Amino acid sequence: MGYGRYITIRLLNALLVLALVTLLVSVLFTKVAEEDIRSSIQEQINLKLRSNPELQRQLAADPAKLQEWYQREYNRLIHVYELDKPFWVRVIQRTKDTLTLNFGNTKSPIFGETAVGKIISKAIPRTVILFTTAQIFVILIGLLLGVKAAQIAGSILDKGVSIVAMVTSSIPMWWFGMMMILIFSFKMGLFPSGGMTSMPPKEGFAYYLDVLYHMILPVSTIVFVLFGGWAWTTRNIMIGTMQEDFIMAARAKGVPERKVIYGHALRASAPPIVTMTIFSLLGSIGGAIITESVFNWPGMGRLYWTALQQNETRLLMGVTFVTVALYLIAMIIADLAYGYLDPRVKVGASQST
Amino acid sequence: MRWVDLKASIKDFWFEFRRQKGGLFGLALLFLLIFTALGAPYLTEPDIPTKWSQYWEGNPTTVPPVWYNYFTTKKLAPHEILTSNDLRITSPGEDIGGGMKYYGFEFTYENNYDFPPSDIIIRNIGVKLTDLNSPAQIVITLVRPDGIKIELLNTELREGSVYQLAKDGKVRNAVFQWASQFENPQKIAQAGETLKSTMDTTKVIFGKAQEGILTNPEALKGTYIFQVDIFTFREGDQIDLSTTETILSGRTYGFMGTDYKARDLWSGLVWGTRVSLTVGVTVAVLTVLIGIFYGVTSAYLGGWKDEFMQRVNEFWASIPTLPILILLGAAFKGHVSLWTIVFLMVAFYWTGIAKVARSMALQIKEQTYVEAAIALGAGTGRIIFKHIMPQIMPYAFAAMALNVPGAVLTEASLSFLGLGDPTAVTWGQILYDAQTQSATINGYWWWVIPPGLAITLVAFTFVLLGISLDRVLNPRLKRL
Numbered sequence: 001m002g003y004g005r006y007i008t009i010r011l012l013n014a015l016l017v018l019a020l021v022t023l024l025v026s027v028l029f030t031k032v033a034e035e036d037i038r039s040s041i042q043e044q045i046n047l048k049l050r051s052n053p054e055l056q057r058q059l060a061a062d063p064a065k066l067q068e069w070y071q072r073e074y075n076r077l078i079h080v081y082e083l084d085k086p087f088w089v090r091v092i093q094r095t096k097d098t099l100t101l102n103f104g105n106t107k108s109p110i111f112g113e114t115a116v117g118k119i120i121s122k123a124i125p126r127t128v129i130l131f132t133t134a135q136i137f138v139i140l141i142g143l144l145l146g147v148k149a150a151q152i153a154g155s156i157l158d159k160g161v162s163i164v165a166m167v168t169s170s171i172p173m174w175w176f177g178m179m180m181i182l183i184f185s186f187k188m189g190l191f192p193s194g195g196m197t198s199m200p201p202k203e204g205f206a207y208y209l210d211v212l213y214h215m216i217l218p219v220s221t222i223v224f225v226l227f228g229g230w231a232w233t234t235r236n237i238m239i240g241t242m243q244e245d246f247i248m249a250a251r252a253k254g255v256p257e258r259k260v261i262y263g264h265a266l267r268a269s270a271p272p273i274v275t276m277t278i279f280s281l282l283g284s285i286g287g288a289i290i291t292e293s294v295f296n297w298p299g300m301g302r303l304y305w306t307a308l309q310q311n312e313t314r315l316l317m318g319v320t321f322v323t324v325a326l327y328l329i330a331m332i333i334a335d336l337a338y339g340y341l342d343p344r345v346k347v348g349a350s351q352s353t
Numbered sequence: 354m355r356w357v358d359l360k361a362s363i364k365d366f367w368f369e370f371r372r373q374k375g376g377l378f379g380l381a382l383l384f385l386l387i388f389t390a391l392g393a394p395y396l397t398e399p400d401i402p403t404k405w406s407q408y409w410e411g412n413p414t415t416v417p418p419v420w421y422n423y424f425t426t427k428k429l430a431p432h433e434i435l436t437s438n439d440l441r442i443t444s445p446g447e448d449i450g451g452g453m454k455y456y457g458f459e460f461t462y463e464n465n466y467d468f469p470p471s472d473i474i475i476r477n478i479g480v481k482l483t484d485l486n487s488p489a490q491i492v493i494t495l496v497r498p499d500g501i502k503i504e505l506l507n508t509e510l511r512e513g514s515v516y517q518l519a520k521d522g523k524v525r526n527a528v529f530q531w532a533s534q535f536e537n538p539q540k541i542a543q544a545g546e547t548l549k550s551t552m553d554t555t556k557v558i559f560g561k562a563q564e565g566i567l568t569n570p571e572a573l574k575g576t577y578i579f580q581v582d583i584f585t586f587r588e589g590d591q592i593d594l595s596t597t598e599t600i601l602s603g604r605t606y607g608f609m610g611t612d613y614k615a616r617d618l619w620s621g622l623v624w625g626t627r628v629s630l631t632v633g634v635t636v637a638v639l640t641v642l643i644g645i646f647y648g649v650t651s652a653y654l655g656g657w658k659d660e661f662m663q664r665v666n667e668f669w670a671s672i673p674t675l676p677i678l679i680l681l682g683a684a685f686k687g688h689v690s691l692w693t694i695v696f697l698m699v700a701f702y703w704t705g706i707a708k709v710a711r712s713m714a715l716q717i718k719e720q721t722y723v724e725a726a727i728a729l730g731a732g733t734g735r736i737i738f739k740h741i742m743p744q745i746m747p748y749a750f751a752a753m754a755l756n757v758p759g760a761v762l763t764e765a766s767l768s769f770l771g772l773g774d775p776t777a778v779t780w781g782q783i784l785y786d787a788q789t790q791s792a793t794i795n796g797y798w799w800w801v802i803p804p805g806l807a808i809t810l811v812a813f814t815f816v817l818l819g820i821s822l823d824r825v826l827n828p829r830l831k832r833l
Contacts, residue, residue: 017671025677028684166375166820170812172762174769175784175805181793182801193794286675290766294788308683308770309789320680327673 010335014328019099021324026094029313034083036313041077045070103318110306111298116318119303124322126196127299130215131288134222135281141227143273146234151261153239165232168225173287177221177294184217191217194296218295222288226280233276234269241269271342278334282327289323369825376821382814390626397620405616405624405778412615413471413602415790417799421605427467432603435460437595443580446592456583456592460599467572469559472519472602475581479593480512482585489590492582493518498575499562503531510583519554519602532557532566610799612783613790622803624778629761629811632695636760637753637815639699644706645749649741651707652714653733663711670704675766677701682772691774694767698760706752710745717744747826754819758812765808780804 049056059066078084082093097104103116113119149158185193192198192214202210241247242265250260292301300319307316370376389396412432419431444457462470480489491510495503505524506516518524529549533541541548548567559577560570579599583592609619651662678697682689717723723740731739767773768781769788783804787793792800 013668014671017668021672021677025680028681032684166816167809167813170758170762170809170816172765172769172805172808174766175801175808178784178788178793178801179805182796182798186794186796282673285673286766287762289675290769294793304679305770308679308772313683316680316683320676323676324673327676328671331671 006339007332007336010332014332018321018325018328019095022098022321023091023095025317025320026091026098029317030087030091030094033313036311037081037083041074041081044077045073048073098317098321103321104314106312106315108310110303110312110315116315119315120300120318120322123299123303126297127289127292127301129211130218130292130297130299131222131285133215134219134226134288137219137223138226138230139277141223142230143234145227145231147238147261147266149231149235150238150242153235158235161228161231161235165228168228171225173221173225173284174290174294176225177218177291180217180221181294194294196298218291218297221291221295222284225287226284230280233280234273237269237272237276238265241265244268271338274341275334275338278330278337282330282334285323285327366825370821373821373824375817376825379814379817379821382810383818386626386630386811386814389623390630393623393627396623397617401620401624402776402778405621406775407614409611409615409617411474411600411602412611412617413604413606414611414615415613415792415795415797415800416471416604416606416611417797418608418610418619419603419605420608421610421799428465429468429604430464430466430470430601432606433470433601435599435601437597440594440597440599442594449584452586452588454585454590454592456585456594457581458594458597459578459580462577462579462601463575464559464572464577465574466604468604469555469572470601471553471555471604472517472600473555473579474515474517474600474602475597476515476600477596477598478510478514478583479591479596480510480514481591481593482512483587483589485511487586489586489592490584491516492584494580494582495558496578496580497562498573498577501531501562503527503558505558518558525549525552525554528552528554528557529567532560532562535562535564535566536568537564609803610797612786612797612800614786618783618800618803621778621783622780622807625780625783625804625807626811628691628774628777628779629764629808632691632698632764633757633761633811633815635695636698636702636764637756639695640702640756640760641706641749641753643699644703644752645710645742645745647703648707648710648712649714649737649745652711652718653737653741659711666704666707669701670708672701674698674701675763678763678767679770679772682767682770689772689774691777694764694774698763702756702759706756709748709752713745713748714741717741751819751823751826754815754822757815757819761808761812761815780808 049059055069059069082090085093101117103120105114106116106119108114110119111122113122145157145161149155149161152158181193184190196214197207197210198214201207246268247260247265250264251257255264289301289304292299293305296302300323303315303319306312307319393401411434416432417429422428422431440458440460442456442458444455447455449455475493478491482488489510491506491508491514492504493506493516495505497503505518505527506521508516508523526549529552532552533545536548552567553570556570556572557566559572560566561573563571565571585592607617607619609617609622612618612621647662647666651659651666654662678701681697682694685693718741723736726736726740764773764779765781765784768779769785771782771785771789773779773782773785775782781804784801787797787800787804790797
């Protein structure tokens with residue numbers, strides 16, 4: 001099967017997932033939104049009546065007229081909010097809107113914007129900065145430690161890596177973030193407890209230093225919780241590779257040990273390690289998102305938190321859609337990378353077994 | 354499988370497992386957790402879940418645990434409740450003429466702390482009035498260790514009256530009046546009103562009578578006697594002191610302190626074990642059973658059915674779990690039950706197991722004994738359940754244990770986002786409250802550290818168990 005077709009199938013699968021997830025989500029939220037809108041309609045009518053004493057006086061005299069006015073107003077608003085259309089039409093409409101990135105507006109401004117699309121496009125770069133920085137550290141530390149541990153398997157370092165991996169994989173990342181704030185921000189006063197910049201933000205070069213300073217705590221939280229698992233996975237894959245015949249052959253022909261490890265073994269372990277990277281990255285997105293909200297980092301995590309706290313259903317839908325889309329893209333990249341690094345793996349290869 | 358075989362295989366298993374130090378440690382932790390979960394009603398109180406979501410009247414809010422005193426030089430008063438047994442009745446209703454009666458009681462408080470109780474609450478005085486327009490009168494007087502007597506309060510007593518001395522404006526006036534004689538008169542003249550509104554009433558009450566008592570009171574240690582005098586004015590008015598309670602609101606409370614709703618965090622921690630264990634284990638067991646069933650069926654059926662089932666699996670697996678769970682949680686917001694959460698997690702987690710189970714089943718299917726069974730005319734169900742499943746079971750047990758941590762962490766994460774079951778006592782929810790009340794920035798460590806440690810402990814227990822089980826039950830996968 002050609003590489004082109006492989007990519008096409010992957011893409012189609014991802015698009016289908018995205019469309020179906022959006023549809024499912026739209027069904028749920030059209031229902032939730034309907035309740036929201038109905039109660040907001042009541043409020044709007046009451047407000048209109050209260051802010052207009054003239055009208056109040058007129059209607060107070062005649063209850064039948066009040067009833068009629070109320071009904072007319074209600075029907076008008078129902079029409080404005082399109083609640084008079086059938087449920088499925090609204091669901092399809094919402095799905096279409098979401099798929100074309102028309103997320104609508106929030107009730108109150110977030111990051112100074114009300115358009116959900118704009119809010120999200122402001123948040124994504126911030127999350128990416130934080131997350132990528134942390135991930136680079138995790139990968140570097142994890143790889144080095146893992147390779148080292150595999151090299152001297154059974155040593156104290158190796159056992160240490162296993163224990164650290166077991167413990168850190170049990171820690172909720174966001175809780176660890178809270179602990180970091182408690183220790184380094186509250187107790188020691190070394191770092192800011194949250195946010196991306198000082199208030200008000202600094203100018204010029206000092207701004208970037210300030211952002212870096214604010215990144216230290218969240219980044220070290222993510223790194224601490226993830227590096228152990230990384231090192232452990234690398235170690236396991238490496239140990240598997242090191243037992244292969246070609247390593248023995250390399251050693252036998254007198255290749256220096258350094259070169260055996262980094263040139264032969266690590267090269268051969270690359271495909272599973274790369275996929276593991278991307279998958280573990282995807283797996284940690286959830287935890288990292290919540291961690292972000294603990295540190296009040298104004299990225300996607302904070303949007304989740306705000307959307308949940310303030311009942312911003314449109315924002316929540318937008319954020320979820322974008323997260324799912326990013327997740328699917330990353331998954332395709334993982335698949336492609338694996339297919340590229342290890343040509344034996346292609347879609348449908350399992351059929352031949 | 355016969356009983357003897359089962360016994361033998363369990364014996365074999367135990368023989369191997371015994372040598373796994375981590376596994377034994379995990380097992381010990383598991384027993385501890387189960388013990389805590391089962392013993393929750395006895396370790397704390399049985400009605401915790403019903404009253405958890407309310408404000409706990411009478412308890413101090415956000416105070417550290419009592420043992421915090423071992424680590425500080427300034428001692429903080431613990432929470433104390435004095436019942437009628439601790440009260441000394443000085444007059445059980447003496448007739449003083451004109452239909453008036455006099456009741457009196459007193460209680461003593463030994464203040465050995467640098468930070469005295471934050472409040473003194475007197476409540477549940479049984480009052481029966483014949484005429485509601487003529488309430489009884491209550492006078493509360495304090496005799497301090499230095500011999501000074503202060504009349505704290507002189508007010509009406511009605512049915513259901515509660516006296517919160519630190520929050521009472523009259524007490525504040527009286528105490529301020531008394532304390533200002535020790536302060537510099539100029540300062541009082543200048544900033545009297547601010548001093549009055551900012552002073553900590555109980556700190557002044559329990560403070561050394563010297564200059565600075567209003568701004569920076571120093572605790573006077575010793576025995577304090579609170580005298581309470583009650584006068585009734587009508588014939589037939591009755592006072593019953595048997596239910597009277599005096600609460601000395603602590604600056605510390607219990608094993609684990611309290612949160613912003615004055616809830617005892619120790620109870621929350623103990624009861625949280627139940628939810629965490631139940632959700633974790635149920636999700637893991639169901640996930641693995643469904644995954645294995647799906648994988649084995651797919652492998653056994655083969656052909657286009659296998660292909661179809663694998664496509665469905667892949668499709669399902671490519672849905673990111675947490676964002677969707679968050680969304681579903683938000684859609685059901687406010688009326689999610691624990692079982693909904695369990696169901697949702699199972700619905701998303703079975704895919705990985707199904708993949709592994711399928712590849713294992715594909716290998717087993719080619720074995721000759723399966724072919725023999727097919728040749729003998731065994732049915733699909735018999736082959737799957739009798740011949741393939743038992744081979745996969747060892748993997749299943751290890752997978753179950755290894756799946757618990759993920760489920761525990763996800764449940765905690767959802768609760769932390771405020772999407773959990775609002776009626777359940779969960780650790781994630783305690784941390785959610787801590788987060789919304791900015792516990793970290795305010796340094797409420799006793800509110801943040803224990804629940805997170807508990808979550809970590811449960812997850813760690815099952816990681817240990819899972820890895821050891823994996824080593825014992827799947828020796829082929831043993832690395833090194």
